[in-house]
Amino acid sequence: MPHNNQQTKPRRSRVFKLLRWLVVLFLIGGLSGTVFVLYNPFISEVDLRQLLRPNLQASVLLDRNGEELLTLSPSRVAWTPLEKIPLFLRRAVVAVEDRRFYEHRGVDFQGVLRAVYYNLRRQERAQGGSTLTQQLVKNLLLTNVKTIPRKLVEIGYAVKIEQNYSKDEILEAYLNGIYFGHGVYGVEGAARFYFAKHVWDLSLAEQATLVGLIRGPELYSPYRHPDRALKRRNLILEVVLGQGLLTRREYEQLSALPLEVEEDPSYLTMGGYFADYVVDWLAQQYGWSVQYIRAGGLRIYTTLDAYIQRIAEETIAALPKDEKGGPEAALVALDPKNGQILAMVGGRNYRFSKYNRAVRMRRQIGSAIKPLIFAAAVENGFTPDTLVVDEPVTYTVNGRPWTPQNADDEYRGVIPLRDALAWSLNTVAVRLVDELGVPTVFAFLQRLGLPLVASGARNDKALAPLALGGLTEGVTPLELCTSFTALANQGLRSQPLAVLRVEDARGRVLRRGSIRQEQVIRPETARAVTEMMQGVIAYGTGQSADPGRPAAGKTGTSNENTDAWFIGYTPELLAVIWLGNDDRRPLRIDGRDIGGGTAGKYWGSFIRQALVRNSVKYF
Incomplete structure (x- = not known):
């Protein structure tokens, strides 16, 4: 019996710490948040349209012959109107990430308590405490540093956005800007990346897989951690079952399906390592921001030869593998007469590792x-x-x-x-x-x-x-x-x-x-x-x-x-x-x-x- 008490004490300690944190959050958010939002002159009106939609001019990388190689910001190009995003996916995102999305005004303290309780019971972070609006603010305007001042700014912007935009507009912006891992943003980009389909063509199981990635894109990557991704998908299905979005029979059928992902060559264009090299070079050489280089509507004419680059990538892909999937490899090809880079490959697979071994x-x-x-x-x-x-x-x-x-x-x-x-x-x-x-x-x-x-x-x-x-x-x-x-x-x-x-x-x-x-x-x-x-x-x-x-x-x-x-x-x-x-x-x-x-x-x-x-x- 003493042994059981020893096990119980650490668990109670964790619960008390969480409760103390929630009390602090309530006091700060409830008492200070309103004053901060209403009277802080630094919280300006947030224009989502100005922030997202007009900036959809992704910069384009071209080879030495003027052939387009890739866009540097594919996530911002594949903007999808809300009505084209499947209703199940939308409802699943709301159920998992922000159940009271259509009820709160940007901040949901009740949702924080519910998420903590649910996650403690499941011993897994299945639900989040931040609202979709707060997540949108963090992704677009703020850093991931967790401090009280940053949280207050996040709350302020979330309230401002809720005052100026409808729930559907906010959800549309969120679904088009959320990160899905491997450098991919937005539901349409993720659908094409993981399933080689448009988002409106995804099955219910595939939609659940994408929803599961939101909370931890690298942690639940179906390429890197397929077993973990499958477990996460089924957890999402269980959550939406509890919300009445699925019948018990549908849940059992969907959760029994294997996790199937594939690549879409038309989306995953070649030259990823070289593109990163060019972005870094331009930033260092001219002091341009990475955001401007990738989404400033630039046309960047490079020395790369598209044909030689394709052969280089095929050569690296054809290398023999050991039992661990290695070795890694790199290839660089130059024009010996002038030093122009004709091909660059920094690893076996850019989607799995963006570390450019070539440079x-x-x-x-x-x-x-x-x-x-x-x-x-x-x-x-x-x-x-x-x-x-x-x-x-x-x-x-x-x-x-x-x-x-x-x-x-x-x-x-x-x-x-x-x-x-x-x-x-x-x-x-x-x-x-x-x-x-x-x-x-x-x-x-x-x-x-x-x-x-x-x-x-x-x-x-x-x-x-x-x-x-x-x-x-x-x-x-x-x-x-x-x-x-x-x-x-x-x-x-x-x-x-x-x-x-x-x-x-x-x-x-x-x-x-x-x-x-x-x-x-x-x-x-x-x-x-x-x-x-x-x-x-x-x-x-x-x-x-x-x-x-x-x-x-x-x-x-x-x-x-x-x-x-x-x-x-x-x-x-x-x-x-x-x-x-x-x-x-x-x-x-x-x-x-x-x-x-x-x-x-x-x-x-x-x-x-x-x-x-x-x-x-x-x-």
């Missing part, structure tokens, strides 16, 4: 650094035919002996420099860094645009990282691609360019993008290293990457096999592919390790398909 993820590049090391040697007097020695050698690094080893534990003696790169020999790469000097190689890599840690140029600790790609902070796929533009274009390094021009809704040009290039190495050096990199694909470690046309490239695999790379180019296309797990697990599929060779295989497939319409060009 935000830093990883070690392994042997993908070797063409740059060999370029430093050529810049300092070596040629592809210069003889180098491949044999065991020991260095003192940080006071300790260190003996670099080749991946195959074999040594080939005296060989030409071109073969050392083709076979990706670690010993030769380390010898070159040692002979040229760490500061010389460090400065050379910086000229090419590779991000390095400055302290590494001043001591012997940098010998191994510089030679074998173990850079201290890692490199993003876009950064690696950028550093190779000098090799692919006669020594001219190009800054990546994503935007050609931006026009406003009237067609006036607001900004123009510009090509920025710098001669960082001799053209002769670029040509020599390109020739050696062709050998990598012709007879070296990158044979799996052969695209069936002249190409130069290099594999890369990091320590412990956590990252796999292939970087390469043809005369008209420069691209990099990265494979790896977000949690840095070693790359293993079907019980075998994968590395740069696998990345090369898919790189070759991408190049072959991307250039299938182009005639063969030679370096």
